[in-house]
Amino acid sequence: MRGFDYQRAHDVSGALALLDADPEARFLGGGTNLVDLMKAGVERPVRLVDVRELPLAQVELPQGGGLRIGATVTNSDLAAHPEVRRRYPALAQAVLAGASGQLRNMATVGGNLLQRTRCAYFTDVTKACNKRIPGSGCPAIEGEHRNHAILGASGHCVAVHPSDMGVALTAFDAVVSYQTADGPGELPFSDFYVPVGDSPHRETALPPGALITGVTLPPAPVAAHSRYRKVRERASYAFAIGSIAAALDVHDGVVGDVRLAFGAVASRPWRAREAERLLTGAPADAESFAAAADAELAAAKPLPHNAYKVDLIRNLVVAVLTELTEEAVR
Template identity: 85%
Template sequence: MKEFGYERVFDVSGALALAGADSGARYLGGGTNLVDLMKAGVERPTSLVDVRELPLDAIEAAEGGGLRIGATVTNSDLAAHPEVRRNYPALTQAVLAGASGQLRNMATVGGNLLQRTRCGYFTDVTKPCNKRVPGSGCPAIEGEHHNHAVLGASGHCVAIHPSDMGVALTAFDAVVSYETAEGPGELPLTEFYLPVGDTPHLETALPPGALITGVTLPPAPVAAFSRYRKVRERASYAFAIGSIAAALDVRDGVVRDVRLAFGAVASRPWRARAAEAVLTGASADAETFAAAADAELAAAEPLPHNGYKVALMRNLVVAVLTELAEEATR
């Protein structure tokens, strides 16, 4: 590992000052992704600004309803919080589906959103990778890509975003709050991650040096009737090959409200707007659910070895929405 500086901070202004004084500084929360990448030589910060002790570890009611989740809340505390479990159950399920208990005890909400892809070419510094070294190429396109993107990719990068939590937050219209030296700002999570395009090394819309301070979940009655389903290659701790966060409000057999987001299919958690449009106001049955999935997946551009994801996601949509619709009639 490259030699680096380290300093722990206890207030947001101090964190911003340190990061502003060193363009190579990185914020350190739980370190469950950043430290691994430093060991591999992928990340080479000149200094770490430890933000774990910042007063950003609360989960509380947001003004106007919903929840505000501090950036240093651990994944374990988020999953266990009674209001999250009651009003956003898919978020609890998503967090519990990600990582092991030990990692959830360390990982933070802000850090989870900033975790980087697990593409093997990205994490191996002996290989070219446009995300790591812009302009060096994307060997995954012709190489190992069975768990890579089928939506929103480009000829420059086909890596996927690994977060489970981010999928549920995207489904529920979460908004990310941040601080900079110039003042605070907000980004809807659907705008937080940048499209891949020809600049896959630019991953978020955060301004340089910005510090995530929290995530706000707006009030959404439909979110209380939600589920997260993750498919992985083994039952133990593993990243998804496909996942879905779904919420469904059905009355008299008709879909009154719906939220859908996909995971492990794109460079960011994928909000399924086309599918939602098909579902809203339609009959809550398997035929409609399949049509909604087909509408969203019509834009899929699978590679030779990951085309299975299209069928997988179609089946997930139908299965999870069917379960939610059946529960609504009990």
């Protein structure tokens, strides 16, 4: 691993000033992804600016509802917070599914949003990768792609985003707050991750030098009746091969409100808006759930070895929405 300088910031303005003085510097939260990439030679910052001591480690309850989550809140503290578990249970479940206890104790909310793909071609500097070296190619398309994207991919990259937390935040219309030297800004989660297109190396819409300061979840009564389900290749800690964050409101057997987002199927958490549209006002039954899933997955373009994900996600939609419906009528 290449040598680097290390500095600890104690306030937001100080952190931004340190990064502004050295464009090759990187902010460091828990380091659970960045440090691994530095060891592999994928990331080569000349300086790390430690932001863990910034005053951004609170989960706040805005007066009008929802939640405001500071960027340096650890994953463990987020999952254990009673109001997160009560108001957005799928978010707590997603965080608990996302890593081992040791990693959750270190990882931060802001860092989780910026974690990078675990595609083996990306993390191996001896291989070509458009995400790592633009224009070098995407060997996964013809090579090992069993766990890669079926939605929203391109001929330049078929890697998937690894975050579990991000799937739940996508379902609940989270908004990312950030700060730059020019002042504060916000990005709705729907715009935070950039479609892969022909520039897979550009992953978020954050402006240069931006520091994530928090995430806001707007009030969403339906979110109190939600669930996150993750499928992985082994029962112990592993990245998803498919996942779903779902919330459902049912009255008299009819869907009143529904939220759906998928994980491990695209370069960013995938909001299933077509499925939501078809389900709103439809009967809350397996037939409607399957039809909505099929409509959403009609855009899927699987590769030879990952077509199983289409059936996997379809089955997850039906199973999780059926469970939420049964709970609602008890």
